Amino acid sequence: MAEMVRNKQVLLKNYVDGFPKESDMVVTSDATINLELPKNEPGSILTKNLYLSCDPMMRNRMTETYEGAYMDSFTPGSPLVGVGVSKIVDSTHPDFKKGDYITGHINWEEYSVIRDPQFLTKIHNTDVPLSYYTGILGMAGMTAYVGFYEFCSAKKGEYFFVSAASGAIGHIVGQFAKLAGCYVVGSAGSKEKVDLLKNKFGFDEGFNYKEEENLKATLKRYFPEGIDIYFDNVGGKMLDAVLPNMRLHGRIASCGMISQYNKLDQPEGVYNLQHVFFKRLKILGFTFYDFLHLYPKFYDLIFPLIREGKIEYLEHTAEGIENAPAALIGLFSGKNVGKQVVAVAHN
Amino acid sequence: MAEMVRNKQVLLKNYVDGFPKESDMVVTSDATINLELPKNEPGSILTKNLYLSCDPMMRNRMTETYEGAYMDSFTPGSPLVGVGVSKIVDSTHPDFKKGDYITGHINWEEYSVIRDPQFLTKIHNTDVPLSYYTGILGMAGMTAYVGFYEFCSAKKGEYFFVSAASGAIGHIVGQFAKLAGCYVVGSAGSKEKVDLLKNKFGFDEGFNYKEEENLKATLKRYFPEGIDIYFDNVGGKMLDAVLPNMRLHGRIASCGMISQYNKLDQPEGVYNLQHVFFKRLKILGFTFYDFLHLYPKFYDLIFPLIREGKIEYLEHTAEGIENAPAALIGLFSGKNVGKQVVAVAHN
Numbered sequence: 001m002a003e004m005v006r007n008k009q010v011l012l013k014n015y016v017d018g019f020p021k022e023s024d025m026v027v028t029s030d031a032t033i034n035l036e037l038p039k040n041e042p043g044s045i046l047t048k049n050l051y052l053s054c055d056p057m058m059r060n061r062m063t064e065t066y067e068g069a070y071m072d073s074f075t076p077g078s079p080l081v082g083v084g085v086s087k088i089v090d091s092t093h094p095d096f097k098k099g100d101y102i103t104g105h106i107n108w109e110e111y112s113v114i115r116d117p118q119f120l121t122k123i124h125n126t127d128v129p130l131s132y133y134t135g136i137l138g139m140a141g142m143t144a145y146v147g148f149y150e151f152c153s154a155k156k157g158e159y160f161f162v163s164a165a166s167g168a169i170g171h172i173v174g175q176f177a178k179l180a181g182c183y184v185v186g187s188a189g190s191k192e193k194v195d196l197l198k199n200k201f202g203f204d205e206g207f208n209y210k211e212e213e214n215l216k217a218t219l220k221r222y223f224p225e226g227i228d229i230y231f232d233n234v235g236g237k238m239l240d241a242v243l244p245n246m247r248l249h250g251r252i253a254s255c256g257m258i259s260q261y262n263k264l265d266q267p268e269g270v271y272n273l274q275h276v277f278f279k280r281l282k283i284l285g286f287t288f289y290d291f292l293h294l295y296p297k298f299y300d301l302i303f304p305l306i307r308e309g310k311i312e313y314l315e316h317t318a319e320g321i322e323n324a325p326a327a328l329i330g331l332f333s334g335k336n337v338g339k340q341v342v343a344v345a346h347n
Numbered sequence: 348m349a350e351m352v353r354n355k356q357v358l359l360k361n362y363v364d365g366f367p368k369e370s371d372m373v374v375t376s377d378a379t380i381n382l383e384l385p386k387n388e389p390g391s392i393l394t395k396n397l398y399l400s401c402d403p404m405m406r407n408r409m410t411e412t413y414e415g416a417y418m419d420s421f422t423p424g425s426p427l428v429g430v431g432v433s434k435i436v437d438s439t440h441p442d443f444k445k446g447d448y449i450t451g452h453i454n455w456e457e458y459s460v461i462r463d464p465q466f467l468t469k470i471h472n473t474d475v476p477l478s479y480y481t482g483i484l485g486m487a488g489m490t491a492y493v494g495f496y497e498f499c500s501a502k503k504g505e506y507f508f509v510s511a512a513s514g515a516i517g518h519i520v521g522q523f524a525k526l527a528g529c530y531v532v533g534s535a536g537s538k539e540k541v542d543l544l545k546n547k548f549g550f551d552e553g554f555n556y557k558e559e560e561n562l563k564a565t566l567k568r569y570f571p572e573g574i575d576i577y578f579d580n581v582g583g584k585m586l587d588a589v590l591p592n593m594r595l596h597g598r599i600a601s602c603g604m605i606s607q608y609n610k611l612d613q614p615e616g617v618y619n620l621q622h623v624f625f626k627r628l629k630i631l632g633f634t635f636y637d638f639l640h641l642y643p644k645f646y647d648l649i650f651p652l653i654r655e656g657k658i659e660y661l662e663h664t665a666e667g668i669e670n671a672p673a674a675l676i677g678l679f680s681g682k683n684v685g686k687q688v689v690a691v692a693h694n
Contacts, residue, residue, distance in 0.1 A: 067591050068625035235620060244414050249637075260621045269616025273582060274607045276632035278415035283630040285623035290596075 007033040010108035015064040025325040047086035053134035054340040079107040103133040135339035142288035144173035147253040156181030164233035166193035168339035189334035215241035243272035314338025354380040357455035362411040372672040394433035400481035401687040426454040450480040482686035489635035491520035494600035503528030511580035513540035515686035536681040562588035583615040590619035661685025
């Protein structure tokens, strides 16, 4: 007998200009959902959504249109979409069965009917927390992996700087750099975060960028010899301060520019690009979506590190889908420490 | 019997701020030189200097100091130094003999005594004009070659844009791109230059950037599908206009930023770097000095192209060392078309 339940959802209310607010989204219980799939509709799955990933780039999908758009915008009145982890509660698809766990792009709602589950990935390793698939085993981990191992060509003893260092990607990539023998410094937005960098993640140094008046001079202080590798999560002013501090043949991996997402129509100027030529720098903009084929190689590296406790992974969990809008907004004021996750349910 | 002659020289008068002027240099006949080397000083050569190369990056060496300096500054009261072609008129070095031609860094003067000639390159192929070694067979040609063949990964049918397109590097690299089957557009600073791009160098299109009010819109007009490869000679505003016009996985080769050299303390802002991430671009700053080992490979390519008339090479020659300061300054107001050379003597 089919059981109908309320299905809480996080809807986009209107397209966003500038800094996003909680009120740009609404959490509703208006929808209901049948917890059994109709048997005459093969090829679908019904999921109970457990963990939702909050990612800075979701901000761009909240804009109606902007130059250089690289992902579809969300639709006002519809749920947001992001990476998540779900449990299958019913299935009419031969490859998925009740009780399986999946990860992939899912709606921000408690339950979903998914008619094209072939785009989702079945989770085989469940000896680690399932929420990890929204972060260290998902986009954040792969972004750190691809950027660091495929592009940075880090050598032992090189000077490595990462911005947003206590964030989802930052604290992972900083540890990769330490494992490779680099001297690692990170910037973050509070004393608490900087303490974590040094005391929990094993960075050599860290600083609170909000307390620094002259970022160029700050970087010079932390890197008197200059920076070989900059892992850029923020763009804007920090990138501008890094450029004159780069060493000959330095590399800059750019996996996002959170500092610019709320002002895409009036971005900050970067004035020091002549150093790209002076120092013969390489800059790479990248997204892990172009490197999905590397997942097996990445898992070969990351699972042992996690299981043997050789990498610290920090999650910042908001409990309950009601708190999802605040969790997402918090990314842009730096409220999160580590990977921001929303736990819709734990099982 | 030793013959003493006057030795005209171009000296730097004072370090330069902002736009350089002819009066920042002085041409003097004060020095004299003995046209025979003392026989008891082995290991030297005496050269008669024939062709001097005028290069935008020489401007940076006229500044006392600037952040990111990548070459030594010139010394006020001493001759400028640049790439040149010379004939050996006397030698006490076993590897060089009277009548040999050499190329390398030489002083801006009529005759030079060179005590470390091992840093110079002997010219073996003299069936092409010797002045070519200051350009298409020297720095300009190698810069075009390294940037294009080692970095751009051009594929047939790709959209290629080059700035300063009628300049020393630009008109060569544009022809490389045509040979590779690209659609090639160049920007230049006069109607005459744009005509050359289309009618002499075989570019598909060209435009006069000085007549365009909105460079971003101009590029959109010439590249409705976007730009795959931008060969950047100028930096600044043009780079900023190119970024939003780049296609997914585009490449930007940066071999200099002439637009910024006269205002290194107040460079222009670049506002569109978020497209580095949106379009997953690669940017490479490079100089041919890091790729000197590729000279043989480059010569294998370029000599047949020159001998078979498959590449057009344009020189802009100032006759006489007296005109060297004006020739060098002219680079920054775009007076030259093609490679700017000073002919001190033709043999």
